[in-house]
Amino acid sequence: MSAAVAQExxxxxxxxxxxxxxxxxxxxxxxxxxxxxLLATDPGSVKDVQAFCKQTGNELLSSDESEGAFQFLVxxx
Amino acid sequence: xxxxxxxxxxxxxxxxxxEALNHWFDQRLDEKLAERDAAKTPSLAIIATKGTLDMAYxxxxxxxxATALDWDVSIFFTFYGLELLKADxxxxxxxxxxxxxxxxxxxxxxxxxxxxxxxxxxxQSVVPGFEGFSAGMMKQTLKNKGVASIAELxxxxxxxxxxxxxxxxxxxxFGYSKDDFIPEITDWIGATSYLPQAAKADISLFI
Numbered sequence: 001m002s003a004a005v006a007q008e009x010x011x012x013x014x015x016x017x018x019x020x021x022x023x024x025x026x027x028x029x030x031x032x033x034x035x036x037x038l039l040a041t042d043p044g045s046v047k048d049v050q051a052f053c054k055q056t057g058n059e060l061l062s063s064d065e066s067e068g069a070f071q072f073l074v075x076x077x
Numbered sequence: 078x079x080x081x082x083x084x085x086x087x088x089x090x091x092x093x094x095x096e097a098l099n100h101w102f103d104q105r106l107d108e109k110l111a112e113r114d115a116a117k118t119p120s121l122a123i124i125a126t127k128g129t130l131d132m133a134y135x136x137x138x139x140x141x142x143a144t145a146l147d148w149d150v151s152i153f154f155t156f157y158g159l160e161l162l163k164a165d166x167x168x169x170x171x172x173x174x175x176x177x178x179x180x181x182x183x184x185x186x187x188x189x190x191x192x193x194x195x196x197x198x199x200x201q202s203v204v205p206g207f208e209g210f211s212a213g214m215m216k217q218t219l220k221n222k223g224v225a226s227i228a229e230l231x232x233x234x235x236x237x238x239x240x241x242x243x244x245x246x247x248x249x250x251f252g253y254s255k256d257d258f259i260p261e262i263t264d265w266i267g268a269t270s271y272l273p274q275a276a277k278a279d280i281s282l283f284i
Contacts, residue, residue: 017225021233
């Protein structure tokens, strides 16, 4: 399933809880079904994004690591 | 969908044995409780009592994160905690008598930055401006590590819809003027008004 990304957030270099606060803000601005991409270097963000999606009911489409950065795709529900 | 008493009664499987009926009831109760838990918005109530740079982080990190999770959040600022609501944040910190606080230099190569400088209390106490120096070092370290400033976190906590309430008594006690504080403060109240709010919270923290 390919999904067009409605908004990209670059939270590289930022630490807890900034990546989560930034994705929350981005999700609030897009429509239901839209996908938001988050780039982060905070290693804590891997578990935090999962927990965030579980709590808020948004769908975590993917969670990848490449070149020392983590990329998350989250679909707004 | 409204259910009449008749319909509700007829949905009880009375033909079951008493044991099976008990089991049916327990199962239904569990389902209903799970439904109620799922529909409930969790809430967080924090009492913030410290006004130093290091102790300003826990309440604002937890509160801003909780708003991101769509929780109901309130923070009651009392005593030195009121410093965190000042319009001009000038938060200091003292490493004196604080053995858990690492002293790090926020510049130079990594090996140098990772050194934990053990500075005796006796030295800290006599060097003029030592506290200001440490606060400056801490601020720079936080910035280098990509940790938000307190002003930023406070802004995001407010944007997330948290209620920031201030202790009225402390204002009178320390002779503060309300003009020194941010206008977004939801309310100026006392313990009697805050405790009933906190009583309903799922998580209550004293920081």
